[in-house]
Amino acid sequence: MTNMHALAALPSPSFGGGRLPLSRKAKAAIIVQFLLNEESDVPLASLPDDLQEELTMLLGNMRYIDRETLNQVVTEFSDELESVGLSFPGDMAGALTALDGRINPRTATRLRKEAGVRQTGDPWDRINDLAVERLEALVLSESTEVAAVMMSKIDVGKAAQVLAKLPGDKARRISYAVSMTTGVTPDAVDRIGLSLAAQIDAEPEKAFAKRPDERLGAILNYSNSAVREELLQQLEQEDAEFAEAVRKAIFTFANIPERLNAIDVPKITRDVQPDTLAVALAAATAEDDQRTADFLLSNMSKRMAESLREEAANKGNVKPKVGEKAMAAVVSAIRDLVSVGEIELLDPDAEE
Numbered sequence: 001m002t003n004m005h006a007l008a009a010l011p012s013p014s015f016g017g018g019r020l021p022l023s024r025k026a027k028a029a030i031i032v033q034f035l036l037n038e039e040s041d042v043p044l045a046s047l048p049d050d051l052q053e054e055l056t057m058l059l060g061n062m063r064y065i066d067r068e069t070l071n072q073v074v075t076e077f078s079d080e081l082e083s084v085g086l087s088f089p090g091d092m093a094g095a096l097t098a099l100d101g102r103i104n105p106r107t108a109t110r111l112r113k114e115a116g117v118r119q120t121g122d123p124w125d126r127i128n129d130l131a132v133e134r135l136e137a138l139v140l141s142e143s144t145e146v147a148a149v150m151m152s153k154i155d156v157g158k159a160a161q162v163l164a165k166l167p168g169d170k171a172r173r174i175s176y177a178v179s180m181t182t183g184v185t186p187d188a189v190d191r192i193g194l195s196l197a198a199q200i201d202a203e204p205e206k207a208f209a210k211r212p213d214e215r216l217g218a219i220l221n222y223s224n225s226a227v228r229e230e231l232l233q234q235l236e237q238e239d240a241e242f243a244e245a246v247r248k249a250i251f252t253f254a255n256i257p258e259r260l261n262a263i264d265v266p267k268i269t270r271d272v273q274p275d276t277l278a279v280a281l282a283a284a285t286a287e288d289d290q291r292t293a294d295f296l297l298s299n300m301s302k303r304m305a306e307s308l309r310e311e312a313a314n315k316g317n318v319k320p321k322v323g324e325k326a327m328a329a330v331v332s333a334i335r336d337l338v339s340v341g342e343i344e345l346l347d348p349d350a351e352e
Helices: 004-009 024-037 049-061 067-083 092-098 105-115 123-128 132-140 144-153 156-165 168-178 186-202 212-221 225-238 240-249 253-259 262-271 274-283 287-298 302-315 320-339
Strands: none
Touching (some): 092 105, 132 144, 132 156, 132 168, 144 168, 144 186, 212 240, 225 240, 253 287, 262 287, 262 320, 274 302, 287 302
16 A cells, blocks of 8 residues: 555655556545535544544645546546445444444343443543433532533533532532633543543443333322322331422322413313213312412413303213323323423422
């Protein structure tokens, strides 16, 4: 293969005319420069570091080529592209990245460890995608200086949420350390990101994606209200802290006023049948349920509210099971809208 410095000495490298033939890397450099001149987006960052370095040196050392040579290189490049039927990642890291989300996560983790490869891509993107609770745990396990860099790299909104959850003294130290990050080099930030990502990769895989309180809360959402309250009272005797977390995770008809944004009420009336909504309103005799009924009626159109009031009044006394089924349908519609991202539930502790 022609040495890069020898290539620089060629006044006009070409295929014929008694001159030395171009290496494949030199041809690749010609194609890259051609694409750059055409202002095309060339994703060179996806290449390994050593190839990026070699390509940069080639571009820096080569001077010019004649039009005939350019045409020949472009033609050869086009012919090779047209002859390619299918391309593969080329290594285990690329294969695992291509199959991410398509093969069993446990299999992917095992193969990644066995092959000794880390997940590709910007580690800070992965860190930023973590839940606030996981970021909080990560910050608490690191030094103040590392935590300050981490706070500077993740989204501002998430950083604010994490700081709000930290103990006051820890939050103050990290906030001050952020002001000292001016001299941190990009290499240091990359190393910190890779180190944090390695910690994430080293964590044992969890069988459940959601926390225990969230899972139990989701189960109790569909339980009879009397059974739910009895179970929660028993749970408080065993573990008061866990019981409180479960109560916060539960979302029932009575929780709608404090969790649903008033401007989203019309979306609920669109997805719930009027008869079902009328039954739920008629069954809302308890104080908390009545508060929800008033909240819903006061945040929909006046005409629809009057129609539902009249229809609910005509229902008379609704059987508890029928009423709970209708209320569950309202809650289910809200959860469906949340799952598709059309609405977002409010945090009941946001003001505290």
